[in-house]
Amino acid sequence: xxxxxxxxxxxxxxxxxxxxxxxxxxxxxxxxxxxxxxxxxxxxxxxxxxxxxxxxxxxxxxxxxxxxxxxxxxx
Numbered sequence: 009x010x011x012x013x014x015x016x017x018x019x020x021x022x023x024x025x026x027x028x029x030x031x032x033x034x035x036x037x038x039x040x041x042x043x044x045x046x047x048x049x050x051x052x053x054x055x056x057x058x059x060x061x062x063x064x065x066x067x068x069x070x071x072x073x074x075x076x077x078x079x080x081x082x083x
Contacts (some may be wrong), residue, residue, distance in 0.1 A: 010031045010032070010033050011031060011032045011033075012029060012030065012031050012032075013030035013031065013032060013069075013072050013073065013076045014072075015069070015071070015072035015075075017068065017069075017072075018030070018069070018072060020065055020068045020069045021065070022063075022065035028065055028066065028068075028069055030069055030072065030073060030076070032076055032080065054074065054077045054078075054081075057070060057073065057074065
């Protein structure tokens with residue numbers, strides 16, 4: 009089951025043709041699998057979200073990511 013992370017600003021525009029959409033999903037594998045479109049992939053604790061050099065368009069969505077994490081940790 010996927011649940012879209014929604015915010016007043018979502019989806020976040022990353023170019024004239026593309027938008028960033030975020031989804032919460034259940035973990036089914038122990039380790040994330042790197043795809044060809046990314047340089048690195050890893051699990052982050054919510055407190056570590058600021059240690060990544062996010063792309064500017066990704067930074068716009070971080071507040072919504074934090075809220076989604078907080079909502080799920082209190083339910």
